[in-house]
Amino acid sequence: MTDLQPPAPDATTPILITSPEHKNPAFTVDEIVTGCKVYVFKEDGKRLAEILQNHVKKGQKRFYVHYQDYNKRLDEWISADRIDYSTPLVFQEEEPEEKKPVKSKLKLKLKLKAPKQEEGTAPKSLESNGGKGKGDELDLDNLNVQGLKRPGEEELREEEIKKLRTGGLMIQNHLEVARVRNLSLIILGQYVIEPWYFSPYPIELTEEDEIYVCDFTLLYFSSLKQYERHRAKCLMKHPPGNEIYRDEKVSFWEIDGRKQRTWCRNLCLLSKLFLDHKTLYYDVDPFLFYIMTKKSDQGHHVVGYFLKEKESADGYNVACIMTLPCYQKMGYGKLLIQFSYMLSKVEHKNGSPEKPLSDLGLLLYRAYWTDVLVKLLVERANPQLWRENNPQREDKEGSPPPRSASGPLEITIEEIANTLCMTTTDVLHTLATLQIIKYYKGQHIIVITDQIMALYEKMMKKVKDKKKHELDPDKLQWLPPSFTANQLRFGW
Numbered sequence: 001m002t003d004l005q006p007p008a009p010d011a012t013t014p015i016l017i018t019s020p021e022h023k024n025p026a027f028t029v030d031e032i033v034t035g036c037k038v039y040v041f042k043e044d045g046k047r048l049a050e051i052l053q054n055h056v057k058k059g060q061k062r063f064y065v066h067y068q069d070y071n072k073r074l075d076e077w078i079s080a081d082r083i084d085y086s087t088p089l090v091f092q093e094e095e096p097e098e099k100k101p102v103k104s105k106l107k108l109k110l111k112l113k114a115p116k117q118e119e120g121t122a123p124k125s126l127e128s129n130g131g132k133g134k135g136d137e138l139d140l141d142n143l144n145v146q147g148l149k150r151p152g153e154e155e156l157r158e159e160e161i162k163k164l165r166t167g168g169l170m171i172q173n174h175l176e177v178a179r180v181r182n183l184s185l186i187i188l189g190q191y192v193i194e195p196w197y198f199s200p201y202p203i204e205l206t207e208e209d210e211i212y213v214c215d216f217t218l219l220y221f222s223s224l225k226q227y228e229r230h231r232a233k234c235l236m237k238h239p240p241g242n243e244i245y246r247d248e249k250v251s252f253w254e255i256d257g258r259k260q261r262t263w264c265r266n267l268c269l270l271s272k273l274f275l276d277h278k279t280l281y282y283d284v285d286p287f288l289f290y291i292m293t294k295k296s297d298q299g300h301h302v303v304g305y306f307l308k309e310k311e312s313a314d315g316y317n318v319a320c321i322m323t324l325p326c327y328q329k330m331g332y333g334k335l336l337i338q339f340s341y342m343l344s345k346v347e348h349k350n351g352s353p354e355k356p357l358s359d360l361g362l363l364l365y366r367a368y369w370t371d372v373l374v375k376l377l378v379e380r381a382n383p384q385l386w387r388e389n390n391p392q393r394e395d396k397e398g399s400p401p402p403r404s405a406s407g408p409l410e411i412t413i414e415e416i417a418n419t420l421c422m423t424t425t426d427v428l429h430t431l432a433t434l435q436i437i438k439y440y441k442g443q444h445i446i447v448i449t450d451q452i453m454a455l456y457e458k459m460m461k462k463v464k465d466k467k468k469h470e471l472d473p474d475k476l477q478w479l480p481p482s483f484t485a486n487q488l489r490f491g492w
Helices: 157-167 203-207 224-233 261-272 332-347 359-381 383-389 391-397 413-420 424-434 450-464
Strands: 037-042 045-057 060-067 076-079 109-111 125-127 137-139 186-188 191-193 211-213 242-246 251-256 287-295 300-309 316-318 320-323 437-440 443-447
Touching: 037 060, 211 224, 261 287, 261 300, 287 332, 300 332, 316 332, 320 332, 332 359, 359 383, 359 413, 359 424, 359 450, 413 424, 424 437
Parallel strands: 186 211
Antiparallel strands: 037 045, 045 060, 060 076, 109 137, 125 443, 186 191, 242 251, 251 287, 287 300, 300 316, 300 320, 437 443
């Protein structure tokens, strides 16, 4: 009795790549094209994903996918065996030629109603001196904190490039956003980090499974041997700049992009892996970099940074800000923002970050603005709380103005903005987000609700328990730099 052997497959016979769970495929791997949608196996099940790109790496076909209804930073390269071949391909529908006309301008207004008041009691609030004329309406159309362009304000591509180059701005054109992440893993010191977005590293590095970055010089290497040889000879223990602030937890360094071009360019390359809304130019001369570091036995390690233009026509105090993923959710982002406003206070200017902000950046700034506004308003309304929570500052700055016994304390939006070195737009945006600005008896008032008091008590508890670190302005050793016309000239 002879064993029956199946016939050998012919060279012309197509080989179907199927998922282990499905034996009857609806399509083959060769039918997958850019733009179509397939179901991809994940840990929690199957997700619909769009094919953005495909290529062959080390003899295996791989696809770069974007998961529907998920953030772009979750895009990834997958192998062909992770695709569900039992479900038919989904192709994008062609848009009709005729489109409905878009309105030239969207106007959104919010009416502020008077708060309810019990008889015989005064409202627990801070009155604003503004609100005359059309005081019963707050125009949210002018609170464009994100800096998004309205219809009819689009610029030509050539004009935008000229603006970017001559103005030193780093706002990213949405049409130029790279859709495909080109690196798999970054080894930064002792941390292994998965990149989120594209960054223009040398093309030879894109073929490697992982690249190594020195956490002091920020130089990049394609192999572990090269990295180890560099570390054995590396003498740098901190960023190449002037240390302008130091406390028991962090330090800040000021670096001129014109004087340290290589280091600053490497920093921009690294940060571009985690920023999708910023474009990258090798011209770092118009910027000052402020690096936050954390000290260890090896030296000062980069935690995060922000940069600002040497001369900003729009008054921005931050052009780009980022905390490395390995240090996120530790409170370092708020320290970066606090430091930027500390510099603005020394400069006697009201600052604001460059728009548009990223999704994480907007949340971070809103959290910081909420903290400082709640602290200021509550302590202005109750000076006793200020004395209890700021005993070390009372001798230096004195107590806040006492509250009148006859009524609520009066304060203007401009006074709040000048005290916190914020713009009035950011102050109004935060007040509207907190829903504490109301219209009452012919004027706008700021109502300190129980929710606001709970936020204040929670914040003070974190400070007393040393769970929240705050910078000390007295430890800042810095004077605003001045530049000549030649020093501000771009080095094209």
